Amino acid sequence: MSEWWTYRLEDFLLFSPRVYWRMFELANAAFWPLHLLTLAAGLAIVLLVLLQPRRQGLWIALALAALFAFVGWSLLWSRYAVINWAIAYVAPAFGLQALLLVFGAARGGLAFDRRDLAGRFGLLIAVVGLVVYPLLPPLFGRPWANAEVFGIAPDPTAIATIGVLLAASGRLVPLLLAIPLLWLLLSGLTLHAMGDPQAWLPFLAAGATVAALTLRRIAR
Amino acid sequence: MIITRRTFVKAAAASGAALVLPAAAPGAPPAPAMRAVPSSGEMLPAIGLGTWITFNVGDDPVLRDECAEVMAAFFAAGGRMIDSSPMYGSSQPVIGYGLEKLGRPEAMFSAEKVWTSSGPDGPAQIEQSRRFWGVPRFDLVQVHNLVAWETHLETLFAMKADGRIRYVGITTSEGRRHDLFEQIMRAHPLDFVQLTYNVVDREAEERLLPLAAERGMAVIVNRPFRQGALTRQLQGETLPDWAAEIGAKTWAQFILKFIVSHPAVTVAIPATTRVDHVRENLLAATGPLPDAAMRERMAAYVRDL
Numbered sequence: 001m002s003e004w005w006t007y008r009l010e011d012f013l014l015f016s017p018r019v020y021w022r023m024f025e026l027a028n029a030a031f032w033p034l035h036l037l038t039l040a041a042g043l044a045i046v047l048l049v050l051l052q053p054r055r056q057g058l059w060i061a062l063a064l065a066a067l068f069a070f071v072g073w074s075l076l077w078s079r080y081a082v083i084n085w086a087i088a089y090v091a092p093a094f095g096l097q098a099l100l101l102v103f104g105a106a107r108g109g110l111a112f113d114r115r116d117l118a119g120r121f122g123l124l125i126a127v128v129g130l131v132v133y134p135l136l137p138p139l140f141g142r143p144w145a146n147a148e149v150f151g152i153a154p155d156p157t158a159i160a161t162i163g164v165l166l167a168a169s170g171r172l173v174p175l176l177l178a179i180p181l182l183w184l185l186l187s188g189l190t191l192h193a194m195g196d197p198q199a200w201l202p203f204l205a206a207g208a209t210v211a212a213l214t215l216r217r218i219a220r
Numbered sequence: 221m222i223i224t225r226r227t228f229v230k231a232a233a234a235s236g237a238a239l240v241l242p243a244a245a246p247g248a249p250p251a252p253a254m255r256a257v258p259s260s261g262e263m264l265p266a267i268g269l270g271t272w273i274t275f276n277v278g279d280d281p282v283l284r285d286e287c288a289e290v291m292a293a294f295f296a297a298g299g300r301m302i303d304s305s306p307m308y309g310s311s312q313p314v315i316g317y318g319l320e321k322l323g324r325p326e327a328m329f330s331a332e333k334v335w336t337s338s339g340p341d342g343p344a345q346i347e348q349s350r351r352f353w354g355v356p357r358f359d360l361v362q363v364h365n366l367v368a369w370e371t372h373l374e375t376l377f378a379m380k381a382d383g384r385i386r387y388v389g390i391t392t393s394e395g396r397r398h399d400l401f402e403q404i405m406r407a408h409p410l411d412f413v414q415l416t417y418n419v420v421d422r423e424a425e426e427r428l429l430p431l432a433a434e435r436g437m438a439v440i441v442n443r444p445f446r447q448g449a450l451t452r453q454l455q456g457e458t459l460p461d462w463a464a465e466i467g468a469k470t471w472a473q474f475i476l477k478f479i480v481s482h483p484a485v486t487v488a489i490p491a492t493t494r495v496d497h498v499r500e501n502l503l504a505a506t507g508p509l510p511d512a513a514m515r516e517r518m519a520a521y522v523r524d525l
Contacts, residue, residue, distance in 0.1 A: 014309045082278040083309045
Protein backbone atom coordinates (compact mmCIF):
# COMPACT_ATOMS: atom_id res chain seq x y z
CA MET A 1 0.00 0.00 0.00
CA SER A 2 1.45 3.35 -0.99
CA GLU A 3 1.57 6.36 1.31
CA TRP A 4 0.31 4.09 4.09
CA TRP A 5 0.92 6.75 6.69
CA THR A 6 -1.88 8.85 5.18
CA TYR A 7 -4.49 6.18 5.98
CA ARG A 8 -6.60 6.40 9.12
CA LEU A 9 -8.16 3.50 10.94
CA GLU A 10 -11.57 4.50 9.57
CA ASP A 11 -10.26 4.10 6.01
CA PHE A 12 -10.14 0.34 6.56
CA LEU A 13 -13.73 0.15 7.67
CA LEU A 14 -15.75 -1.23 4.75
CA PHE A 15 -19.19 -1.37 6.36
CA SER A 16 -21.52 0.74 8.46
CA PRO A 17 -22.24 0.08 12.16
CA ARG A 18 -25.81 -0.79 11.21
CA VAL A 19 -24.62 -3.58 8.88
CA TYR A 20 -22.19 -4.85 11.55
CA TRP A 21 -24.80 -5.14 14.28
CA ARG A 22 -27.43 -6.56 11.95
CA MET A 23 -24.91 -9.31 11.15
CA PHE A 24 -25.29 -10.53 14.76
CA GLU A 25 -29.04 -10.04 14.62
CA LEU A 26 -29.31 -12.27 11.56
CA ALA A 27 -26.93 -14.86 13.02
CA ASN A 28 -28.94 -14.92 16.25
CA ALA A 29 -32.17 -15.41 14.33
CA ALA A 30 -30.60 -18.17 12.23
CA PHE A 31 -29.10 -20.13 15.14
CA TRP A 32 -31.63 -19.65 17.94
CA PRO A 33 -32.06 -21.67 20.23
CA LEU A 34 -28.48 -22.91 19.83
CA HIS A 35 -27.52 -20.05 22.16
CA LEU A 36 -28.92 -21.99 25.11
CA LEU A 37 -26.63 -24.89 24.31
CA THR A 38 -23.52 -22.74 23.82
CA LEU A 39 -24.20 -20.83 27.04
CA ALA A 40 -24.75 -24.11 28.88
CA ALA A 41 -21.45 -25.35 27.44
CA GLY A 42 -19.75 -22.18 28.67
CA LEU A 43 -21.13 -22.54 32.18
CA ALA A 44 -20.18 -26.22 32.16
CA ILE A 45 -16.62 -25.24 31.23
CA VAL A 46 -16.43 -22.87 34.21
CA LEU A 47 -17.84 -25.60 36.48
CA LEU A 48 -15.29 -28.09 35.17
CA VAL A 49 -12.53 -25.62 35.98
CA LEU A 50 -13.89 -25.11 39.48
CA LEU A 51 -14.66 -28.73 40.30
CA GLN A 52 -11.66 -30.28 38.55
CA PRO A 53 -13.10 -33.72 37.81
CA ARG A 54 -10.97 -36.34 36.02
CA ARG A 55 -10.07 -35.51 32.41
CA GLN A 56 -11.50 -31.97 32.77
CA GLY A 57 -8.72 -30.66 30.46
CA LEU A 58 -9.86 -32.96 27.68
CA TRP A 59 -13.52 -31.95 27.88
CA ILE A 60 -12.85 -28.24 28.22
CA ALA A 61 -10.44 -28.23 25.30
CA LEU A 62 -12.80 -30.22 23.09
CA ALA A 63 -15.77 -27.98 23.93
CA LEU A 64 -13.77 -24.82 23.21
CA ALA A 65 -12.41 -26.37 19.99
CA ALA A 66 -15.93 -27.13 18.76
CA LEU A 67 -17.09 -23.59 19.59
CA PHE A 68 -14.10 -21.93 17.91
CA ALA A 69 -14.61 -24.02 14.79
CA PHE A 70 -18.32 -23.15 14.78
CA VAL A 71 -17.83 -19.40 15.31
CA GLY A 72 -15.04 -19.32 12.72
CA TRP A 73 -17.21 -20.98 10.12
CA SER A 74 -20.70 -19.72 10.93
CA LEU A 75 -19.99 -16.13 11.78
CA LEU A 76 -16.55 -15.13 10.52
CA TRP A 77 -16.36 -17.09 7.28
CA SER A 78 -20.03 -17.24 6.31
CA ARG A 79 -21.14 -13.77 7.40
CA TYR A 80 -18.40 -11.36 8.45
CA ALA A 81 -16.10 -12.13 5.50
CA VAL A 82 -18.96 -11.19 3.15
CA ILE A 83 -18.82 -7.57 4.31
CA ASN A 84 -15.12 -7.48 5.17
CA TRP A 85 -12.81 -9.35 2.80
CA ALA A 86 -9.95 -9.18 5.32
CA ILE A 87 -11.88 -11.54 7.62
CA ALA A 88 -11.48 -14.30 5.02
CA TYR A 89 -7.82 -14.32 6.09
CA VAL A 90 -8.71 -14.21 9.80
CA ALA A 91 -11.43 -16.88 9.94
CA PRO A 92 -8.95 -19.75 9.38
CA ALA A 93 -7.18 -18.64 12.57
CA PHE A 94 -10.28 -19.72 14.49
CA GLY A 95 -10.00 -23.11 12.76
CA LEU A 96 -6.32 -23.21 13.75
CA GLN A 97 -7.29 -22.42 17.33
CA ALA A 98 -9.72 -25.34 17.27
CA LEU A 99 -6.97 -27.64 15.98
CA LEU A 100 -4.55 -26.43 18.66
CA LEU A 101 -7.15 -27.11 21.35
CA VAL A 102 -7.79 -30.61 19.98
CA PHE A 103 -4.05 -31.18 19.84
CA GLY A 104 -3.71 -30.00 23.43
CA ALA A 105 -6.57 -32.27 24.49
CA ALA A 106 -5.15 -35.28 22.64
CA ARG A 107 -1.73 -34.81 24.17
CA GLY A 108 -3.24 -34.43 27.62
CA GLY A 109 -1.15 -31.31 27.91
CA LEU A 110 -3.81 -29.04 29.34
CA ALA A 111 -4.89 -28.88 32.95
CA PHE A 112 -7.17 -26.15 34.28
CA ASP A 113 -5.75 -26.33 37.75
CA ARG A 114 -4.33 -22.90 38.60
CA ARG A 115 -5.85 -21.37 41.68
CA ASP A 116 -3.56 -18.38 42.06
CA LEU A 117 -4.86 -14.81 41.83
CA ALA A 118 -4.45 -14.71 38.04
CA GLY A 119 -6.35 -17.98 37.69
CA ARG A 120 -9.27 -16.73 39.79
CA PHE A 121 -9.22 -13.42 37.94
CA GLY A 122 -9.37 -15.43 34.71
CA LEU A 123 -12.58 -17.08 35.80
CA LEU A 124 -14.03 -13.62 36.44
CA ILE A 125 -13.09 -12.66 32.87
CA ALA A 126 -14.74 -15.86 31.61
CA VAL A 127 -17.95 -14.95 33.44
CA VAL A 128 -17.86 -11.51 31.79
CA GLY A 129 -17.72 -13.21 28.38
CA LEU A 130 -20.48 -15.63 29.28
CA VAL A 131 -22.92 -13.54 31.28
CA VAL A 132 -22.17 -9.84 30.80
CA TYR A 133 -21.72 -9.81 27.01
CA PRO A 134 -25.23 -10.91 26.06
CA LEU A 135 -26.60 -8.19 28.38
CA LEU A 136 -24.75 -5.33 26.70
CA PRO A 137 -27.13 -4.24 23.89
CA PRO A 138 -29.51 -2.09 25.97
CA LEU A 139 -26.55 -0.46 27.72
CA PHE A 140 -25.29 0.73 24.34
CA GLY A 141 -28.71 1.61 22.93
CA ARG A 142 -29.03 -1.43 20.70
CA PRO A 143 -31.85 -3.99 20.50
CA TRP A 144 -31.57 -7.35 22.28
CA ALA A 145 -31.78 -9.03 18.89
CA ASN A 146 -28.14 -8.23 18.12
CA ALA A 147 -26.74 -9.53 21.42
CA GLU A 148 -23.33 -11.20 21.22
CA VAL A 149 -23.48 -14.63 22.82
CA PHE A 150 -20.67 -16.99 23.79
CA GLY A 151 -20.25 -19.72 21.18
CA ILE A 152 -22.16 -17.74 18.56
CA ALA A 153 -20.23 -14.43 18.40
CA PRO A 154 -16.44 -14.17 18.37
CA ASP A 155 -15.84 -11.53 21.08
CA PRO A 156 -17.52 -13.27 24.04
CA THR A 157 -16.08 -16.59 22.83
CA ALA A 158 -12.56 -15.16 22.80
CA ILE A 159 -13.02 -13.38 26.15
CA ALA A 160 -14.37 -16.44 27.96
CA THR A 161 -11.58 -18.53 26.43
CA ILE A 162 -8.72 -16.30 27.57
CA GLY A 163 -10.32 -16.21 31.00
CA VAL A 164 -10.43 -19.97 31.24
CA LEU A 165 -6.89 -20.25 29.86
CA LEU A 166 -5.63 -17.99 32.67
CA ALA A 167 -6.61 -20.84 34.98
CA ALA A 168 -4.77 -23.39 32.81
CA SER A 169 -1.29 -24.86 32.96
CA GLY A 170 0.65 -26.55 30.19
CA ARG A 171 3.18 -25.67 27.54
CA LEU A 172 0.48 -24.97 24.96
CA VAL A 173 -1.22 -22.26 27.01
CA PRO A 174 0.77 -19.25 25.66
CA LEU A 175 0.12 -20.48 22.11
CA LEU A 176 -3.59 -20.94 22.81
CA LEU A 177 -3.85 -17.40 24.18
CA ALA A 178 -2.36 -15.79 21.07
CA ILE A 179 -5.27 -16.11 18.63
CA PRO A 180 -8.06 -14.97 21.00
CA LEU A 181 -5.92 -12.04 22.18
CA LEU A 182 -5.14 -10.96 18.62
CA TRP A 183 -8.79 -11.30 17.72
CA LEU A 184 -9.80 -9.03 20.61
CA LEU A 185 -7.27 -6.47 19.47
CA LEU A 186 -8.68 -6.57 15.93
CA SER A 187 -12.26 -6.43 17.18
CA GLY A 188 -11.49 -3.52 19.49
CA LEU A 189 -9.88 -1.61 16.62
CA THR A 190 -12.89 -2.30 14.40
CA LEU A 191 -15.34 -1.07 17.04
CA HIS A 192 -13.14 1.95 17.66
CA ALA A 193 -13.10 2.76 13.93
CA MET A 194 -16.89 2.48 14.01
CA GLY A 195 -16.94 5.00 16.84
CA ASP A 196 -18.64 2.41 19.05
CA PRO A 197 -18.23 2.96 22.81
CA GLN A 198 -18.15 -0.81 23.30
CA ALA A 199 -14.65 -0.82 21.78
CA TRP A 200 -13.03 -0.57 25.20
CA LEU A 201 -14.40 -3.96 26.29
CA PRO A 202 -12.30 -6.23 24.06
CA PHE A 203 -9.29 -3.99 24.73
CA LEU A 204 -9.92 -4.19 28.47
CA ALA A 205 -10.34 -7.97 28.44
CA ALA A 206 -7.14 -8.46 26.44
CA GLY A 207 -5.23 -5.91 28.53
CA ALA A 208 -6.40 -7.42 31.82
CA THR A 209 -5.30 -10.88 30.65
CA VAL A 210 -1.86 -9.67 29.63
CA ALA A 211 -1.56 -7.81 32.95
CA ALA A 212 -2.56 -10.94 34.90
CA LEU A 213 0.00 -13.04 33.01
CA THR A 214 2.69 -10.43 33.66
CA LEU A 215 1.89 -10.25 37.38
CA ARG A 216 1.97 -14.04 37.60
CA ARG A 217 5.41 -14.09 35.98
CA ILE A 218 6.67 -11.40 38.36
CA ALA A 219 5.23 -13.27 41.37
CA ARG A 220 7.28 -16.35 40.52
CA MET B 221 -4.55 27.55 -9.02
CA ILE B 222 -7.54 29.40 -7.63
CA ILE B 223 -10.41 29.56 -10.05
CA THR B 224 -11.36 33.06 -11.09
CA ARG B 225 -14.40 33.95 -13.16
CA ARG B 226 -12.17 34.25 -16.25
CA THR B 227 -10.37 30.89 -15.81
CA PHE B 228 -13.70 29.28 -14.95
CA VAL B 229 -15.32 30.27 -18.23
CA LYS B 230 -12.12 29.54 -20.18
CA ALA B 231 -11.75 26.05 -18.67
CA ALA B 232 -15.39 25.26 -19.30
CA ALA B 233 -15.05 26.16 -22.95
CA ALA B 234 -11.70 24.37 -23.32
CA SER B 235 -12.84 21.16 -21.69
CA GLY B 236 -15.89 20.83 -23.85
CA ALA B 237 -17.67 19.88 -20.68
CA ALA B 238 -20.11 22.72 -20.68
CA LEU B 239 -23.16 22.20 -18.57
CA VAL B 240 -26.38 21.28 -20.30
CA LEU B 241 -29.61 21.76 -18.43
CA PRO B 242 -32.31 19.59 -20.00
CA ALA B 243 -35.94 20.59 -19.79
CA ALA B 244 -38.01 18.51 -17.40
CA ALA B 245 -41.19 16.80 -18.54
CA PRO B 246 -44.36 18.24 -16.96
CA GLY B 247 -45.00 16.63 -13.56
CA ALA B 248 -41.68 14.80 -13.55
CA PRO B 249 -38.89 15.72 -11.12
CA PRO B 250 -36.53 18.24 -12.68
CA ALA B 251 -33.85 16.46 -14.69
CA PRO B 252 -30.28 16.77 -13.44
CA ALA B 253 -27.76 18.80 -15.38
CA MET B 254 -25.85 16.81 -17.97
CA ARG B 255 -22.14 16.83 -18.64
CA ALA B 256 -20.32 15.58 -21.71
CA VAL B 257 -17.65 12.89 -21.54
CA PRO B 258 -14.94 14.72 -23.48
CA SER B 259 -13.57 11.65 -25.28
CA SER B 260 -16.95 10.66 -26.75
CA GLY B 261 -19.42 13.47 -26.28
CA GLU B 262 -21.75 11.12 -24.39
CA MET B 263 -23.91 13.02 -21.95
CA LEU B 264 -24.09 11.97 -18.31
CA PRO B 265 -26.07 13.41 -15.37
CA ALA B 266 -23.73 15.38 -13.13
CA ILE B 267 -24.71 13.34 -10.06
CA GLY B 268 -23.99 9.62 -9.88
CA LEU B 269 -24.23 7.05 -7.10
CA GLY B 270 -21.27 5.82 -5.08
CA THR B 271 -21.44 2.49 -3.25
CA TRP B 272 -18.48 2.67 -0.84
CA ILE B 273 -19.70 1.35 2.55
CA THR B 274 -23.38 2.07 1.81
CA PHE B 275 -23.94 -0.92 -0.49
CA ASN B 276 -21.76 -3.33 1.47
CA VAL B 277 -24.67 -4.97 3.27
CA GLY B 278 -23.76 -8.61 2.72
CA ASP B 279 -26.61 -11.07 2.40
CA ASP B 280 -28.97 -9.06 4.62
CA PRO B 281 -32.28 -9.24 2.71
CA VAL B 282 -33.75 -6.12 4.35
CA LEU B 283 -30.72 -3.98 3.62
CA ARG B 284 -30.41 -5.38 0.08
CA ASP B 285 -33.95 -4.25 -0.61
CA GLU B 286 -33.16 -0.84 0.83
CA CYS B 287 -30.23 -0.53 -1.56
CA ALA B 288 -32.49 -1.53 -4.44
CA GLU B 289 -34.92 1.21 -3.37
CA VAL B 290 -32.07 3.73 -3.39
CA MET B 291 -31.16 2.59 -6.90
CA ALA B 292 -34.80 2.83 -8.01
CA ALA B 293 -35.05 6.39 -6.68
CA PHE B 294 -31.72 7.23 -8.30
CA PHE B 295 -32.85 6.09 -11.74
CA ALA B 296 -36.31 7.65 -11.29
CA ALA B 297 -34.67 11.02 -10.57
CA GLY B 298 -32.62 10.77 -13.76
CA GLY B 299 -29.37 9.30 -12.40
CA ARG B 300 -27.19 7.04 -14.53
CA MET B 301 -23.68 6.38 -13.22
CA ILE B 302 -23.21 3.80 -10.46
CA ASP B 303 -19.64 3.33 -9.27
CA SER B 304 -18.20 0.39 -7.34
CA SER B 305 -15.06 -1.65 -6.77
CA PRO B 306 -13.99 -5.17 -5.83
CA MET B 307 -12.62 -3.51 -2.70
CA TYR B 308 -16.11 -2.57 -1.49
CA GLY B 309 -16.99 -5.92 0.10
CA SER B 310 -20.39 -7.14 -1.05
CA SER B 311 -21.32 -3.95 -2.92
CA GLN B 312 -21.00 -5.55 -6.35
CA PRO B 313 -23.46 -8.43 -5.77
CA VAL B 314 -25.78 -5.98 -4.00
CA ILE B 315 -25.76 -3.77 -7.12
CA GLY B 316 -26.43 -6.89 -9.20
CA TYR B 317 -29.37 -7.74 -6.93
CA GLY B 318 -30.78 -4.23 -7.31
CA LEU B 319 -30.36 -4.20 -11.08
CA GLU B 320 -32.10 -7.56 -11.37
CA LYS B 321 -34.94 -6.36 -9.16
CA LEU B 322 -35.33 -3.16 -11.18
CA GLY B 323 -35.39 -4.97 -14.50
CA ARG B 324 -31.92 -3.84 -15.52
CA PRO B 325 -32.54 -0.14 -16.28
CA GLU B 326 -31.13 0.72 -19.69
CA ALA B 327 -30.07 4.17 -18.53
CA MET B 328 -27.42 2.79 -16.21
CA PHE B 329 -23.81 3.72 -16.79
CA SER B 330 -21.66 1.11 -15.00
CA ALA B 331 -18.40 2.34 -13.53
CA GLU B 332 -16.20 -0.35 -12.02
CA LYS B 333 -12.61 -0.73 -10.91
CA VAL B 334 -9.85 -3.28 -11.03
CA TRP B 335 -8.13 -3.66 -7.69
CA THR B 336 -5.50 -6.33 -7.37
CA SER B 337 -1.77 -6.06 -6.90
CA SER B 338 -1.32 -8.83 -9.48
CA GLY B 339 -1.54 -7.49 -13.01
CA PRO B 340 -2.25 -10.90 -14.58
CA ASP B 341 -5.20 -11.38 -12.19
CA GLY B 342 -6.87 -8.21 -13.49
CA PRO B 343 -8.96 -9.74 -16.31
CA ALA B 344 -10.33 -12.49 -14.06
CA GLN B 345 -11.26 -9.94 -11.41
CA ILE B 346 -13.03 -7.73 -13.97
CA GLU B 347 -14.93 -10.77 -15.23
CA GLN B 348 -15.94 -11.68 -11.68
CA SER B 349 -17.14 -8.11 -11.12
CA ARG B 350 -19.13 -8.25 -14.37
CA ARG B 351 -20.87 -11.42 -13.20
CA PHE B 352 -21.71 -9.82 -9.87
CA TRP B 353 -23.34 -6.89 -11.66
CA GLY B 354 -24.95 -9.16 -14.25
CA VAL B 355 -24.17 -6.80 -17.12
CA PRO B 356 -22.91 -7.75 -20.59
CA ARG B 357 -20.01 -5.32 -20.23
CA PHE B 358 -18.92 -2.39 -18.12
CA ASP B 359 -19.08 1.11 -19.51
CA LEU B 360 -16.04 2.19 -17.55
CA VAL B 361 -13.30 0.28 -15.73
CA GLN B 362 -10.79 2.24 -13.66
CA VAL B 363 -7.53 1.25 -12.02
CA HIS B 364 -8.37 1.55 -8.33
CA ASN B 365 -5.93 3.75 -6.39
CA LEU B 366 -3.26 3.14 -9.06
CA VAL B 367 -2.66 -0.43 -7.80
CA ALA B 368 -0.49 -2.25 -10.40
CA TRP B 369 -1.56 0.51 -12.76
CA GLU B 370 0.87 -0.22 -15.60
CA THR B 371 -0.32 -3.76 -16.25
CA HIS B 372 -3.96 -2.97 -15.58
CA LEU B 373 -3.93 -0.02 -17.97
CA GLU B 374 -2.52 -2.29 -20.69
CA THR B 375 -5.37 -4.72 -20.00
CA LEU B 376 -8.01 -2.00 -19.98
CA PHE B 377 -6.86 -0.33 -23.19
CA ALA B 378 -6.82 -3.75 -24.89
CA MET B 379 -10.36 -4.43 -23.59
CA LYS B 380 -11.49 -1.04 -24.87
CA ALA B 381 -9.97 -1.75 -28.29
CA ASP B 382 -11.87 -5.06 -28.36
CA GLY B 383 -15.12 -3.36 -27.37
CA ARG B 384 -15.31 -5.21 -24.05
CA ILE B 385 -15.42 -1.94 -22.12
CA ARG B 386 -16.20 1.56 -23.37
CA TYR B 387 -13.97 3.77 -21.28
CA VAL B 388 -10.72 3.53 -19.31
CA GLY B 389 -9.88 5.44 -16.14
CA ILE B 390 -7.77 5.69 -13.02
CA THR B 391 -8.71 6.62 -9.47
CA THR B 392 -7.26 8.09 -6.35
CA SER B 393 -8.85 9.38 -3.18
CA GLU B 394 -8.20 11.89 -0.44
CA GLY B 395 -5.33 13.56 -2.25
CA ARG B 396 -3.05 10.52 -2.38
CA ARG B 397 -0.35 10.08 -5.04
CA HIS B 398 -1.31 13.14 -7.04
CA ASP B 399 2.19 13.37 -8.55
CA LEU B 400 2.00 9.89 -10.06
CA PHE B 401 -1.64 10.47 -10.97
CA GLU B 402 -0.61 13.54 -12.94
CA GLN B 403 2.18 11.66 -14.70
CA ILE B 404 -0.24 8.94 -15.80
CA MET B 405 -2.75 11.53 -16.97
CA ARG B 406 -0.06 13.15 -19.10
CA ALA B 407 1.22 9.87 -20.54
CA HIS B 408 -1.97 7.92 -21.29
CA PRO B 409 -5.16 8.68 -23.24
CA LEU B 410 -7.54 8.13 -20.33
CA ASP B 411 -11.25 8.72 -20.73
CA PHE B 412 -11.95 9.23 -17.03
CA VAL B 413 -10.09 10.14 -13.88
CA GLN B 414 -11.61 9.81 -10.41
CA LEU B 415 -10.42 11.85 -7.46
CA THR B 416 -11.54 13.49 -4.24
CA TYR B 417 -12.75 17.05 -4.45
CA ASN B 418 -15.13 19.13 -2.35
CA VAL B 419 -15.54 22.52 -0.77
CA VAL B 420 -12.76 21.83 1.77
CA ASP B 421 -10.54 19.37 -0.15
CA ARG B 422 -9.52 21.57 -3.07
CA GLU B 423 -6.04 20.30 -3.88
CA ALA B 424 -7.27 18.89 -7.19
CA GLU B 425 -7.99 22.43 -8.39
CA GLU B 426 -4.28 23.16 -8.54
CA ARG B 427 -3.14 20.64 -11.16
CA LEU B 428 -5.40 17.67 -11.74
CA LEU B 429 -8.67 19.38 -12.67
CA PRO B 430 -7.04 21.85 -15.11
CA LEU B 431 -5.02 18.98 -16.58
CA ALA B 432 -8.16 16.86 -17.04
CA ALA B 433 -9.79 19.75 -18.89
CA GLU B 434 -6.67 20.26 -20.99
CA ARG B 435 -6.33 16.55 -21.82
CA GLY B 436 -10.06 16.04 -22.46
CA MET B 437 -10.66 13.63 -19.60
CA ALA B 438 -13.93 13.26 -17.74
CA VAL B 439 -13.66 13.71 -13.97
CA ILE B 440 -15.56 11.65 -11.40
CA VAL B 441 -15.49 13.15 -7.91
CA ASN B 442 -15.51 10.71 -5.01
CA ARG B 443 -16.02 11.36 -1.29
CA PRO B 444 -17.93 14.61 -1.89
CA PHE B 445 -19.04 14.65 1.74
CA ARG B 446 -15.78 13.29 3.19
CA GLN B 447 -17.61 10.03 3.85
CA GLY B 448 -20.39 11.89 5.64
CA ALA B 449 -18.05 13.71 8.01
CA LEU B 450 -18.50 17.04 6.21
CA THR B 451 -22.30 16.98 6.26
CA ARG B 452 -22.25 15.86 9.91
CA GLN B 453 -19.90 18.72 10.73
CA LEU B 454 -22.12 21.25 8.99
CA GLN B 455 -25.36 19.83 10.37
CA GLY B 456 -25.57 22.26 13.27
CA GLU B 457 -24.60 25.28 11.17
CA THR B 458 -27.07 27.55 9.44
CA LEU B 459 -27.13 27.50 5.67
CA PRO B 460 -26.46 31.07 4.52
CA ASP B 461 -29.42 32.99 3.09
CA TRP B 462 -27.60 33.49 -0.18
CA ALA B 463 -27.54 29.68 -0.74
CA ALA B 464 -31.07 30.23 -2.08
CA GLU B 465 -29.55 32.12 -5.02
CA ILE B 466 -28.10 28.83 -6.28
CA GLY B 467 -31.10 26.77 -5.21
CA ALA B 468 -29.30 24.95 -2.38
CA LYS B 469 -31.81 23.97 0.28
CA THR B 470 -29.50 21.70 2.31
CA TRP B 471 -25.81 21.46 3.09
CA ALA B 472 -25.56 18.37 0.90
CA GLN B 473 -26.88 20.34 -2.06
CA PHE B 474 -24.60 23.25 -1.19
CA ILE B 475 -21.57 20.94 -1.31
CA LEU B 476 -22.64 19.09 -4.46
CA LYS B 477 -23.41 22.32 -6.29
CA PHE B 478 -19.94 23.53 -5.43
CA ILE B 479 -18.42 20.34 -6.87
CA VAL B 480 -20.39 19.95 -10.08
CA SER B 481 -20.08 23.63 -10.91
CA HIS B 482 -16.36 23.22 -11.44
CA PRO B 483 -16.02 23.23 -15.22
CA ALA B 484 -13.71 20.23 -15.29
CA VAL B 485 -15.97 18.01 -13.17
CA THR B 486 -18.20 15.56 -14.99
CA VAL B 487 -19.93 13.55 -12.26
CA ALA B 488 -19.93 13.57 -8.46
CA ILE B 489 -20.77 10.24 -6.86
CA PRO B 490 -22.20 10.70 -3.36
CA ALA B 491 -23.06 7.45 -1.58
CA THR B 492 -26.16 7.06 0.54
CA THR B 493 -28.44 4.46 2.08
CA ARG B 494 -31.47 6.73 2.02
CA VAL B 495 -34.01 7.31 -0.72
CA ASP B 496 -34.68 10.90 0.41
CA HIS B 497 -30.96 11.64 0.30
CA VAL B 498 -30.50 10.24 -3.20
CA ARG B 499 -33.34 12.47 -4.42
CA GLU B 500 -31.87 15.46 -2.58
CA ASN B 501 -28.47 14.74 -4.14
CA LEU B 502 -29.83 14.61 -7.68
CA LEU B 503 -31.76 17.83 -7.13
CA ALA B 504 -28.41 19.50 -6.44
CA ALA B 505 -27.68 19.19 -10.16
CA THR B 506 -30.87 21.05 -11.07
CA GLY B 507 -31.56 24.77 -11.02
CA PRO B 508 -28.87 27.40 -10.93
CA LEU B 509 -25.26 26.48 -10.26
CA PRO B 510 -22.72 28.82 -8.70
CA ASP B 511 -20.38 30.84 -10.86
CA ALA B 512 -16.70 31.31 -10.01
CA ALA B 513 -17.33 34.22 -7.65
CA MET B 514 -20.08 32.37 -5.83
CA ARG B 515 -17.86 29.28 -5.55
CA GLU B 516 -15.22 31.32 -3.77
CA ARG B 517 -17.86 32.75 -1.46
CA MET B 518 -19.08 29.21 -0.68
CA ALA B 519 -15.58 27.93 0.07
CA ALA B 520 -14.80 30.95 2.26
CA TYR B 521 -18.06 30.56 4.17
CA VAL B 522 -17.40 26.91 5.00
CA ARG B 523 -13.76 27.63 5.84
CA ASP B 524 -14.77 30.34 8.31
CA LEU B 525 -17.35 28.25 10.16
